[in-house]
Amino acid sequence: MLDRPVKDTVRYHRAEDGILEPSTPVQHRDDEYPEDGFATLWAMQERHFWYRGRHRFLLRALDRHHPVSAGPLSAVDLGGGVGGWVRFLADRRPGQYRPLALADSSRTALRMAGSVLPEGVERYQIDLMNLGWRDHWDVAFLLDVIEHLPDDLEALCQARDALRPGGLLFVTTPALRQFWSYNDDLAHHLRRYTRADFARLGEQAGLALCDARYFMFFLSPLYYLARRRPGIMRLSEDQKRALIIKSHRIPSPPINAGLTFVFASETPVGHWIRFPFGTSILGVFRKP
Template identity: 35%
Template structure:
């Protein structure tokens, strides 16, 4: 990811509608599927600028793991010395013993990795039996844009591709759904109405909106939280998967 984006994320992710609602939805799914109250050890892979580390501290012993020294520097600014931070990647031999964690988060991470299935397999190996991986990714290759280019994504996923990646890594899928569904028609229309050349110019989709609009978008997105407890959404801008290690 371009270094300039770390600064942008650090400045906006506490209040920006997309980050706020996404966090709430992910944490709600975590409460449903993670092996609590016995789950104590959590690894946030691709911890970025540390906002999820803050949220996850209420669930157990949290560690952050990222390939970027710049990202970890922002994490230290946010969480201080309260969370252990490790530099590295899942593609190499991770600096953790096998079966160390009860929960591993891969939140908009594996789309940055060439061999995504190897990364998920690496996460699986770090899980204790019964532990869960929570993974989110950008959906729909037809939505590819300059935002993906700037973020150095390797791909956007179809549902079939993500299922194959997760299941092929030896995990049992327990929740699989699109999300960011209610706002998806507007996103689809905006992307497809933009001329291709302009659409592919590297630029961030994350803009600072007027307070009233940011609140409105947050509330619309958060309407999905209770709905995702009951059912899986048939379309959306992102995909969410919760998968469990079931071997002994």
């Protein structure tokens, strides 16, 4: 476990816009996730095949480790952006997670999320490097977040401190360096992860790794071919921005429906067997 001094608990208060914020102002780090990307995320999070597939795969993992019969549990989505996963979870498992919260450093994202989140879901403006929660939540999520952070270990330690003993942390990230492409560069990714990386991070953060499995296996060959693009570093910043917007656009309805069907087939298959690889990885960690 990383040896760190225990910080004082951060106290959150409600601002005029309904967002809970700490006393010390939070600065969103645009170099880790540019705020202008939230508009693209907003358009994708409910209809794009990738988000539909990830949410479905994650929900199955959540049900495996916390059956619906277990009763209400508190849960927070850390770095949850514009609220797509929280909305999905609230719709699919109504009343199962109470309180349920969305947390992000971007006030822009939290304000956008306010129009789609169900009543009663709190929004917190947070600094992932200084959450200040101690034994507060039963379940936490870090979904495609830590690959953007210079200090991914500290983010896991902060999440660990926020969990109650026995609490679960669900982490998804891009997987395997072999799938690195221009999209990783444009999306401000710093790394891709393997199961061994998750085991190492869990041990260093004082978390037990309960499960780690790759997903988006069936579509990985298509992903690999689609993301091969030479000369990306010679593009201007405007050209790069235009390319990532184009790459993240929702495909035409027939194509999106077909890709959704293929990705959806990974649940439950990917929970019965461990895929040997995939473009993403899911890790489930438990706080002792």
